[in-house]
Amino acid sequence: MALEQLFVVHDPATIAAVIVEPVTGSGGVYPPPVGYLQRLRELCTQHGILLIFDEVITGFSRVGAPFAAQAFGVTPDLMSCAKGMTNGAVPMGGVVVGNRVYEAFMQGSANVIELFHGYTYSAHPLACAAGLATLDVHEELGLAARVQAIAPVWEAALHALRDAPHVVDVRNVGLLGAVDLAPRPGAAGARAQAVHTACFEAGVLVRNSGDTLVLSPPLVISEAQIGEMAHSIRTALQHIA
Numbered sequence: 001m002a003l004e005q006l007f008v009v010h011d012p013a014t015i016a017a018v019i020v021e022p023v024t025g026s027g028g029v030y031p032p033p034v035g036y037l038q039r040l041r042e043l044c045t046q047h048g049i050l051l052i053f054d055e056v057i058t059g060f061s062r063v064g065a066p067f068a069a070q071a072f073g074v075t076p077d078l079m080s081c082a083k084g085m086t087n088g089a090v091p092m093g094g095v096v097v098g099n100r101v102y103e104a105f106m107q108g109s110a111n112v113i114e115l116f117h118g119y120t121y122s123a124h125p126l127a128c129a130a131g132l133a134t135l136d137v138h139e140e141l142g143l144a145a146r147v148q149a150i151a152p153v154w155e156a157a158l159h160a161l162r163d164a165p166h167v168v169d170v171r172n173v174g175l176l177g178a179v180d181l182a183p184r185p186g187a188a189g190a191r192a193q194a195v196h197t198a199c200f201e202a203g204v205l206v207r208n209s210g211d212t213l214v215l216s217p218p219l220v221i222s223e224a225q226i227g228e229m230a231h232s233i234r235t236a237l238q239h240i241a
């Protein structure tokens with residue numbers, strides 16, 4: 001209802017596109033409420049608005065399917081992707097479009113470039129080679145299925161931190177996770193920064209964003225490594241103020 005109101009308030013006729021991360025990533029790993037993406041799709045379709053998924057974090061098996069669009073069963077009109085596309089080894093980004101958008105670009109005369117849009121490094125051979133090699137590895141190792149299989153271990157390890165000092169919330173989806181800490185009075189972000197430093201010294205790289213630990217491990221992480229990560233976070237939380 002609130003979502004529908006937003007469309008009404010802004011007049012759907014003035015909205016060209018809606019862009020969302022299917023799972024909010026750097027903002028703190030917030031999985032979408034049940035049915036939210038489906039409803040967004042319905043409203044966009046109803047009003048002729050393009051739906052864009054930013055799959056820069058969620059794409060390439062991070063949430064247990066090749067793309068979050070598949071994991072949540074919602075098909076956007078466009079998807080942006082990067083990061084996992086080359087396993088982060090070489091800079092590369094891309095936009096995947098559905099037939100409707102593709103066909104719109106194919107209406108011009110035959111002798112004109114369909115989408116006159118390029119960068120110095122568009123389709124760079126090195127980046128394309130890294131991208132193709134990444135796809136091969138995804139296929140060979142069955143990474144999407146692997147993420148699905150290990151996700152329950154990841155979930156259990158993270159949620160076991162619920163009783164550790166300072167922890168106020170834990171979220172997870174696929175191989176993404178977040179642990180919210182209570183901030184130190186008057187020093188927002190300092191506590192999670194201290195956890196980052198303690199874990200780093202123990203050989204585990206944990207990223208903090210404000211007072212949230214934002215976790216996005218390699219897709220090949222083992223059960224033992226998940227245990228090691230959870231142990232070092234717990235140890236850090238027990239030793240910092």
Ligand SMILES: Cc1ncc(COP(=O)(O)O)c(C=O)c1O
Binds near residue numbers: 054057
């Ligand atoms: C969800 C999301 N979208 C887009 C970007 C930007 O992507 P890029 O740095 O590849 O342009 C980032 C972070 O870098 C991101 O986390």
